[in-house]
Amino acid sequence: MADSIEEAVTRALEDAPQRNFRETVDLAINLRDLDLNDPNNRVDESIVLPSGTGQETRIVVFATGETALRAEDVADDVLSPDELEELGDDTDAAKDLADETDFFVAEANMMQDIGRYLGTVLGPRGKMPTPLQPDDDVVETVDRMKNTVQLRSRDRRTFHTRVGAEDMTAEDIASNIGVIVRRLEANLEKGPLNIDGIYVKTTMGPSVEVPT
Numbered sequence: 366m367a368d369s370i371e372e373a374v375t376r377a378l379e380d381a382p383q384r385n386f387r388e389t390v391d392l393a394i395n396l397r398d399l400d401l402n403d404p405n406n407r408v409d410e411s412i413v414l415p416s417g418t419g420q421e422t423r424i425v426v427f428a429t430g431e432t433a434l435r436a437e438d439v440a441d442d443v444l445s446p447d448e449l450e451e452l453g454d455d456t457d458a459a460k461d462l463a464d465e466t467d468f469f470v471a472e473a474n475m476m477q478d479i480g481r482y483l484g485t486v487l488g489p490r491g492k493m494p495t496p497l498q499p500d501d502d503v504v505e506t507v508d509r510m511k512n513t514v515q516l517r518s519r520d521r522r523t524f525h526t527r528v529g530a531e532d533m534t535a536e537d538i539a540s541n542i543g544v545i546v547r548r549l550e551a552n553l554e555k556g557p558l559n560i561d562g563i564y565v566k567t568t569m570g571p572s573v574e575v576p577t
Contacts, residue, residue, distance in 0.1 A: 453482030
């Protein structure tokens with residue numbers, strides 16, 4: 366095992382075979398001693414990475430009025446209440462949108478309609494929108510979410526999340542991993558004892574164990 370997170374990342378980057386595409390860097394997390402059939406024990410968190418994800422993050426905003434106008438400058442798409450209702454009548458289009466989008470943001474007063482029209486599509490995917498309160502700045506919210514990853518175990522002991530891209534520095538990727546590890550250790554029932562192992566790898570490269 367590497368002596369530090371940065372050393373593990375360096376090995377993963379150096380051992381990765383050359384590819385003709387830009388690979389992501391991913392983290393595989395193995396849990397233990399948790400009953401994941403109980404939803405209360407599952408990992409389900411959004412984490413802002415200090416060094417960014419290294420990838421494009423697609424964000425869609427449901428909004429009206431001035432909020433919608435401001436969102437157009439930063440979001441990939443802005444949808445109105447009428448467009449939301451149309452999606453509710455077109456399950457295939459709603460599923461395509463959900464699969465293509467990393468995060469959704471919605472004005473708080475639209476959340477009830479989103480639940481009614483898209484709840485059955487977004488809910489199981491863990492993609493219900495982040496509510497935007499009247500005092501929230503939609504630009505700040507979207508910019509923050511561009512550097513956010515979803516840590517979601519569901520009922521699996523092993524799950525994955527993106528922590529960077531191969532052209533980022535090992536130091537930056539290591540800082541992202543450090544934030545994730547600290548969050549896990551703080552929130553799991555038995556802290557580090559519930560972590561069976563963490564591994565870092567590029568998309569197609571070999572995995573390297575991360576010290577915790």
